[in-house]
Amino acid sequence: MIPTLEAVAVGTTFADAGGGRIAALDQVDACFLPGQLSVIVGPSGSGKSTLLHALAGIVVPDAGRILFGSTDLSTLNEGQRDAWRLTHCGMVFQDFRLIDELDALANTLLPAQFTRLRTPAALRQRAQLLLAEFGVPARSGPVARLSRGEQQRVALARALLLDPPVVLADEATASLDADNGQRIAHxxxxxxxxxxxxxxxxxDDRLSALADQRLMLKTGRVVTPEVHRA
Incomplete structure (x- = not known):
C-alpha cells in the first residue's frame, strides 16, 4: 500500500538580493493520495515548483512537515532524502536535467545506474518500451540533438523507469505540441x-481537465480548496 504524501503547514523562505527573506510557501496544507492525478496551478512565481521540490525532499521547509506515511522528510539529512527520492520518487524537472552527450536510452536508464552495477535486461526493455510509447527513438544520437519536446518525453521515461510509487512532474507537457501533450497527459x-x-x-488546461484534484497557489498560499472529481 502506497502511503499518502502530505504537506502540513509548510513554509519556505529564500534570501533576496538585499539579504532579506522572501516567502515562497506560506502555511501550505495539501494531501496527495495514491491512485489520483493531482495538479498544482497558479501564476508564475506563486510557489508551485517550490512545493513540488519540497514534496520530493529537494527543498527542506523552514516550517511545517512533509510526510510520506510515517516518514517525515523534513527530519532526514540530505543523504537520507536522496535515498528516499531514488527509491520512492520519479521526477520530471522543468529543465529536464538530461546528460547531453548520452542518447535517449542511456538517459532513460540513468536511475538504474545508482542502484546496480549492471542494468538488468528487463529494465533495458522497459526503457525501450517507454521511449516507444512516447514516440522517441531509443538510439537517436546525443539527446542534445533532439527537440525540446523529445527531450521532455525522455525525461518522463526516465522518471517512470523504476516504477516509483510517486511521480512528480514540473510542466511535463509545456514543450509539446497538442497531440504529444495529450499523449503525455493521458x-x-x-x-x-x-x-x-x-x-x-x-x-496546461488539458492536463488540469484530467486531474482528480487541483491545488491553486498564489503568492505561496493555497487560494482555492482541492477539487476532487466525482
Missing amino acids: ALLAVARAGKTVIAVTH
Whole structure:
C-alpha cells in the first residue's frame, strides 16, 4: 500500500538580493493520495515548483512537515532524502536535467545506474518500451540533438523507469505540441490509475481537465480548496 504524501503547514523562505527573506510557501496544507492525478496551478512565481521540490525532499521547509506515511522528510539529512527520492520518487524537472552527450536510452536508464552495477535486461526493455510509447527513438544520437519536446518525453521515461510509487512532474507537457501533450497527459493519468501518486505542476488546461484534484497557489498560499472529481 502506497502511503499518502502530505504537506502540513509548510513554509519556505529564500534570501533576496538585499539579504532579506522572501516567502515562497506560506502555511501550505495539501494531501496527495495514491491512485489520483493531482495538479498544482497558479501564476508564475506563486510557489508551485517550490512545493513540488519540497514534496520530493529537494527543498527542506523552514516550517511545517512533509510526510510520506510515517516518514517525515523534513527530519532526514540530505543523504537520507536522496535515498528516499531514488527509491520512492520519479521526477520530471522543468529543465529536464538530461546528460547531453548520452542518447535517449542511456538517459532513460540513468536511475538504474545508482542502484546496480549492471542494468538488468528487463529494465533495458522497459526503457525501450517507454521511449516507444512516447514516440522517441531509443538510439537517436546525443539527446542534445533532439527537440525540446523529445527531450521532455525522455525525461518522463526516465522518471517512470523504476516504477516509483510517486511521480512528480514540473510542466511535463509545456514543450509539446497538442497531440504529444495529450499523449503525455493521458500517460500521467494512466500511471495514477495504476495506483501511483502523480502530482504535476502545470499551466496546461488539458492536463488540469484530467486531474482528480487541483491545488491553486498564489503568492505561496493555497487560494482555492482541492477539487476532487466525482
